[in-house]
Amino acid sequence: MELKEFIENFKEVFDDEELTGINGDTFFKELDVWSSLSALSLIAMVDENYDVSITGNDIRKADTIEDLFALVQSKKNV
Amino acid sequence: MALFTVPHIEVKGVSACVPPTVDRNRESRILSDEEKEKLIASIGVEEKRVADVATCTSDLCCTAAERLLAELGWRRDDIEILIFVSQSPDYILPATACILQDRLGLSQECYAADISLGCSGWVYGLSTIASIMSAGKMKKGLLLVGDTTTKLGSSKDKTYEPLFGDAGTATALSYYEGYRGLTFHTATDGSGKDAIIIPDGGYRNMVNSKSLSLENSGGGILRNRLHCRLEGMDVFSFAITKAPKSVRKVLESVDIEKEAVDYYLFHQANLMLNETIVKKLKLDPEQVPYSIREFGNTSSATIPLTMVTELKESLRTRHLKMIGCGFGVGLSWATVYFETENIVCPDLIEYKHE
Numbered sequence: 510m511e512l513k514e515f516i517e518n519f520k521e522v523f524d525d526e527e528l529t530g531i532n533g534d535t536f537f538k539e540l541d542v543w544s545s546l547s548a549l550s551l552i553a554m555v556d557e558n559y560d561v562s563i564t565g566n567d568i569r570k571a572d573t574i575e576d577l578f579a580l581v582q583s584k585k586n587v
Numbered sequence: 588m589a590l591f592t593v594p595h596i597e598v599k600g601v602s603a604c605v606p607p608t609v610d611r612n613r614e615s616r617i618l619s620d621e622e623k624e625k626l627i628a629s630i631g632v633e634e635k636r637v638a639d640v641a642t643c644t645s646d647l648c649c650t651a652a653e654r655l656l657a658e659l660g661w662r663r664d665d666i667e668i669l670i671f672v673s674q675s676p677d678y679i680l681p682a683t684a685c686i687l688q689d690r691l692g693l694s695q696e697c698y699a700a701d702i703s704l705g706c707s708g709w710v711y712g713l714s715t716i717a718s719i720m721s722a723g724k725m726k727k728g729l730l731l732v733g734d735t736t737t738k739l740g741s742s743k744d745k746t747y748e749p750l751f752g753d754a755g756t757a758t759a760l761s762y763y764e765g766y767r768g769l770t771f772h773t774a775t776d777g778s779g780k781d782a783i784i785i786p787d788g789g790y791r792n793m794v795n796s797k798s799l800s801l802e803n804s805g806g807g808i809l810r811n812r813l814h815c816r817l818e819g820m821d822v823f824s825f826a827i828t829k830a831p832k833s834v835r836k837v838l839e840s841v842d843i844e845k846e847a848v849d850y851y852l853f854h855q856a857n858l859m860l861n862e863t864i865v866k867k868l869k870l871d872p873e874q875v876p877y878s879i880r881e882f883g884n885t886s887s888a889t890i891p892l893t894m895v896t897e898l899k900e901s902l903r904t905r906h907l908k909m910i911g912c913g914f915g916v917g918l919s920w921a922t923v924y925f926e927t928e929n930i931v932c933p934d935l936i937e938y939k940h941e
Contacts, residue, residue: 544625545746545806545819545820546625546626546629546859548819548820549629549819549820549823549859549860550859552820552823552824552827553823553827553859553863556824556827556828556863556867557863557866557867562824562827562828563824564820564821564824565818565819565820565821565824566821568820
């Protein structure tokens with residue numbers, strides 16, 4: 510799996526919103542569009558695309574999109 | 588693995604009762620207009636019913652049971668077992684099932700017990716009552732299931748208040764020698780106990796001077812330690828992982844194609860969560876009825892409530908193959924495969940004080 514593709518999938522979580530300038534270093538919880546509901550969409554996106562289950566705690570611990578990517582990757586390789 | 592079939596037991600009727608007061612999320616005082624539309628679109632709840640202070644779950648269940656017994660034409664003396672599933676009982680003790688035995692005028696020879704489960708409760712309760720009836724060749728039984736969830740949470744908690752509603756239901760079962768029965772998968776993960784919890788008021792943390800003080804947990808959450816708290820993300824990731832697997836296990840066990848099931852009755856948790864489960868199982872939307880828009884998440888009552896509000900015509904006139912799947916507080920989850928044929932299903936009842 511690749512970071513570039515993960516970022517594209519991440520953007521899909523906010524289907525109606527315009528998201529620009531998103532990269533691996535983006536602090537996703539600081540985005541204007543981020544809400545507790547986007548967290549649920551994110552969990553569903555990761556489940557659907559990577560068949561990996563991430564928890565509330567995982568999301569609380571991650572700061573950047575790359576942190577999320579690394580987390581999904583590590584869970585994928587278990 | 589808890590995957591089993593209980594023979595000889597048939598579902599003969601189902602009824603549901605809700606309080607008359609409607610609470611509309613668009614009129615919510617704790618959400619901004621923008622929040623309202625976003626929230627309604629994702630959780631799928633436009634309105635729900637709210638019980639007043641004088642109305643308990645047992646009152647809703649009792650009314651549902653009275654109507655169901657009248658339409659079935661059952662004699663009360665023939666009911667040998669009553670199970671009450673709820674997390675909003677009348678008292679800490681005695682068990683509400685005992686009170687209901689008396690209120691419903693059932694025989695003193697009746698088996699009566701409470702089960703404390705939430706979202707998985709209807710399926711769990713069904714497995715318990717069916718197993719005892721099957722083993723004891725008991726002719727008739729009543730499963731009373733519901734919650735007044737609006738009394739468990741804080742009205743100033745944005746993660747709780749918009750989602751939950753109140754309802755009580757009754758399901759009638761009978762013993763019929765040789766009938767195929769019901770097939771269950773039941774499961775538990777107590778390590779997730781904190782995902783949905785009321786911290787104080789039991790005997791682990793007894794009510795104390797701090798139990799009633801409101802805490803601001805941020806993100807629009809104001810609640811005390813006697814209010815239910817919900818870790819939405821954890822419940823979500825648990826449910827989308829476990830529920831589809833549980834459904835697949837039961838389908839495999841009864842050896843039936845997923846297309847051959849008429850209806851999949853999922854616990855009405857929240858729309859986005861349910862739609863993720865439906866998508867993972869690749870079900871046809873026609874197979875999946877929802878009652879969440881009008882009634883919200885009513886805990887253990889959601890499955891029988893959905894049967895009454897969405898499927899009553901089919902239940903009354905057709906032979907149906909159904910899957911019921913509940914998941915949540917515990918964490919606990921369970922799936923049942925069952926069939927019904929022209930069962931009794933009264934119209935939804937609105938509760939009136941006696």
